[in-house]
Amino acid sequence: MTAQRDWRGLLFVAPFLALYSLILVFPLLRGLWLSLNQVDLFGAGHFVGFGNYQRLMHDPVFGTSLINTFEVTVMIVPALTVISLLLALALNRAGKGAAVLRGIFFASAVLSVTIVTLIWRFMLAPDAGLLGEAWKAIGWAPLPFLSDPHLVLPALAITTIWWSVGFPMLLILAGLQQIPQDMYEAAALDNASGWTTFWRITVPALRRTLILVIMLQTAAQLQLFGQSQLLTAGGPSGASRTAVLFLFESAFGRWELGYASAAAEILFLIILAVTLTQYWATSRNEAGHGR
Amino acid sequence: MASLELQGVRKAFGATLILDDVSLSLESREFIAFLGPSGSGKSTLLRIIAGLETADAGEVWLEGRRIDTLPPGKRDIAMVFQHYALYPHMSARENMAFGLRNARVPTDEIERRVNDAAGVLEITPLLDRKPAEMSGGQRQRVAIGRALVKQPKLFLLDEPLSNLDAALRLRTRVELAQLKQKVDASVIMVTHDQAEAMTLADRIVVMNDRKIQQVGAPMEIYSRPANTFVAQFVGSPAMTLAQVTLENGGGPARVKLGDGSAVQTAVPTKGLPGGELRLGLRPEAVRVADKAATTKAKVELVERLGERTLVYARLSDGQPITAEDNAYSRLSIGDDVALAIDGASAHIFGPDGTGYHSAATA
Numbered sequence: 001m002t003a004q005r006d007w008r009g010l011l012f013v014a015p016f017l018a019l020y021s022l023i024l025v026f027p028l029l030r031g032l033w034l035s036l037n038q039v040d041l042f043g044a045g046h047f048v049g050f051g052n053y054q055r056l057m058h059d060p061v062f063g064t065s066l067i068n069t070f071e072v073t074v075m076i077v078p079a080l081t082v083i084s085l086l087l088a089l090a091l092n093r094a095g096k097g098a099a100v101l102r103g104i105f106f107a108s109a110v111l112s113v114t115i116v117t118l119i120w121r122f123m124l125a126p127d128a129g130l131l132g133e134a135w136k137a138i139g140w141a142p143l144p145f146l147s148d149p150h151l152v153l154p155a156l157a158i159t160t161i162w163w164s165v166g167f168p169m170l171l172i173l174a175g176l177q178q179i180p181q182d183m184y185e186a187a188a189l190d191n192a193s194g195w196t197t198f199w200r201i202t203v204p205a206l207r208r209t210l211i212l213v214i215m216l217q218t219a220a221q222l223q224l225f226g227q228s229q230l231l232t233a234g235g236p237s238g239a240s241r242t243a244v245l246f247l248f249e250s251a252f253g254r255w256e257l258g259y260a261s262a263a264a265e266i267l268f269l270i271i272l273a274v275t276l277t278q279y280w281a282t283s284r285n286e287a288g289h290g291r
Numbered sequence: 292m293a294s295l296e297l298q299g300v301r302k303a304f305g306a307t308l309i310l311d312d313v314s315l316s317l318e319s320r321e322f323i324a325f326l327g328p329s330g331s332g333k334s335t336l337l338r339i340i341a342g343l344e345t346a347d348a349g350e351v352w353l354e355g356r357r358i359d360t361l362p363p364g365k366r367d368i369a370m371v372f373q374h375y376a377l378y379p380h381m382s383a384r385e386n387m388a389f390g391l392r393n394a395r396v397p398t399d400e401i402e403r404r405v406n407d408a409a410g411v412l413e414i415t416p417l418l419d420r421k422p423a424e425m426s427g428g429q430r431q432r433v434a435i436g437r438a439l440v441k442q443p444k445l446f447l448l449d450e451p452l453s454n455l456d457a458a459l460r461l462r463t464r465v466e467l468a469q470l471k472q473k474v475d476a477s478v479i480m481v482t483h484d485q486a487e488a489m490t491l492a493d494r495i496v497v498m499n500d501r502k503i504q505q506v507g508a509p510m511e512i513y514s515r516p517a518n519t520f521v522a523q524f525v526g527s528p529a530m531t532l533a534q535v536t537l538e539n540g541g542g543p544a545r546v547k548l549g550d551g552s553a554v555q556t557a558v559p560t561k562g563l564p565g566g567e568l569r570l571g572l573r574p575e576a577v578r579v580a581d582k583a584a585t586t587k588a589k590v591e592l593v594e595r596l597g598e599r600t601l602v603y604a605r606l607s608d609g610q611p612i613t614a615e616d617n618a619y620s621r622l623s624i625g626d627d628v629a630l631a632i633d634g635a636s637a638h639i640f641g642p643d644g645t646g647y648h649s650a651a652t653a
Contacts, residue, residue, distance in 0.1 A: 180374070180376065182372050182373075182374060182376035183376055183378065185341075185343050185363075185370075185372070185376065186370075186372060186376040186377075186378070186437075187378075187389075188342070188343065188362065188363040188364055189341060189342075189343075189363045189364060189368065189369065189370050189390070190364060190389050190390030190393055190437075191362075191363075191364025191365065191390055191393040191394050192364070192389070192390075192393050193393070196393060200378070200381075200389070201378060204378075204379075204380040205379070205380070207380075
């Protein structure tokens with residue numbers, strides 16, 4: 001009886017499991033296997049063990065791409081979280097005006113990366129771009145965002161923040177709507193200032209949402225690719241090459257599939273480690289709160 | 292000196308009028324219940340006093356100070372919310388201390404007040420727990436504690452017992468009555484439960500249809516209802532209202548029911564308006580009798596409550612009437628029953644619903 005019931009249960013999840021194995025588990029294992037082989041796109045490779053990984057350790061281009069990835073992630077995630085929080089706070093109200101603005105701020109999120117980079121190429125162009133014109137208007141020399149190695153990562157970050165602000169804003173808005181109104185009324189009767197109410201009522205209530213936003217965005221930005229490829233192709237001189245761009249170039253530029261797979265595995269482990277660390281840090285913090 | 296005074300308070304949400312020219316005056320240390328059905332405006336009135344809504348017109352004064360122009364936190368008022376509204380990420384202690392911290396009360400004073408209140412409410416072992424780790428009754432105690440520590444001039448309780456189960460509700464009702472003796476402040480409680488209002492309040496403010504219908508001590512509300520709304524809303528089961536015709540021209544009114552039987556009331560005829568009159572009879576004024584009956588009726592429903600039996604019957608002209616019988620009533624549905632009406636405790640209501648009562652009972 002029990003065995004039969006187990007078997008029938010399996011039947012219900014079978015379609016999902018089949019699809020999951022086919023498009024997630026299999027590629028994952030295949031990628032792991034590839035990373036242990038030297039292989040190009042046309043022809044069978046041969047097993048090299050951890051050779052690809054050893055080569056990566058000594059590849060300065062890969063090292064730089066990892067550093068670039070970390071830098072751009074650190075530029076994006078805190079700023080994006082704060083901006084989307086401020087937007088959500090400003091737009092968390094009834095009324096047509098707020099609804100229209102919510103739509104406008106979310107609109108950029110539905111654009112494809114191609115459109116986004118096209119728009120920002122115009123915005124950032126020093127001679128004719130909007131930012132250049134603005135700089136000129138105040139009397140400063142226009143900044144060569146996409147050709148200066150020190151400005152290219154901030155330019156990528158600004159583009160990405162503009163593109164991605166909609167979804168975190170939506171998550172935070174949903175979180176804000178979950179806070180019961182009488183909490184704010186109790187705080188008003190408790191003579192709490194706006195500042196106190198924000199820090200003692202709103203932020204603690206949004207805790208889980210903010211953690212989610214930060215974790216999702218960190219994982220997403222560590223995989224930043226399209227903006228870097230389309231805006232600068234990793235340039236100038238590799239200053240904006242991200243880890244995913246590196247593995248894209250290895251795989252589809254130099255056809256080194258095994259090498260690219262090894263880079264992908266390393267990036268996967270890094271994302272896993274960062275996300276788990278964040279999760280561990282925040283849940284430990286929460287347990288501490290409970291005491 | 293009056294504790295709280297409302298003068299001509301008016302409130303509308305859009306085109307919907309919620310409160311129409313409400314005026315009220317509370318004595319110092321009085322326990323007042325706002326009693327009324329949903330939509331009567333009682334909660335809105337409470338929120339206007341708290342400062343969570345602004346009145347469109349009118350003034351609110353508390354102990355000689357006009358407060359309707361002040362923010363909620365500056366009014367010397369504490370409120371216990373219907374769903375408690377405890378801060379979920381703070382412990383009970385922090386919940387209670389939050390308002391005092393904002394008011395910059397010294398730390399040792401905060402600690403003393405929180406511990407005192409926790410002692411009174413018997414929640415000392417819960418002080419370091421968070422709301423999620425407490426039962427509904429415990430949360431409510433913390434919510435009351437949060438109000439107590441502020442030592443306000445006025446407590447507002449919004450449906451304080453409505454979220455508790457029946458047993459806990461009765462116990463908390465008793466405790467609230469005891470608590471009232473200990474605090475040096477006025478209390479306003481909003482409720483739709485007449486038993487709560489009757490047992491707890493010094494005076495009841497019956498509200499309906501945007502207006503105060505009657506203000507009075509519980510027994511006054513019960514025995515001398517100002518109008519048909521109060522008469523039917525207070526008392527369970529509701530008072531029977533029967534159309535009658537006036538038979539005599541002087542002294543206590545003698546009226547005739549629709550089925551022709553006569554009832555001698557104690558209501559002075561003088562002062563009764565012309566037009567259609569209705570006789571108001573509480574169930575205890577209509578007894579099931581063997582002889583000396585006033586009239587006859589057919590039983591439609593029998594409710595045995597243990598200590599008494601309620602009989603829902605219909606007079607021969609179709610008028611429904613609620614009567615009382617003793618606990619061991621043998622009546623059943625469809626029986627013909629003789630009813631003795633105690634005219635001395637009957638009420639008469641005029642065509643506009645205004646109540647007229649016996650001259651004798653004060």
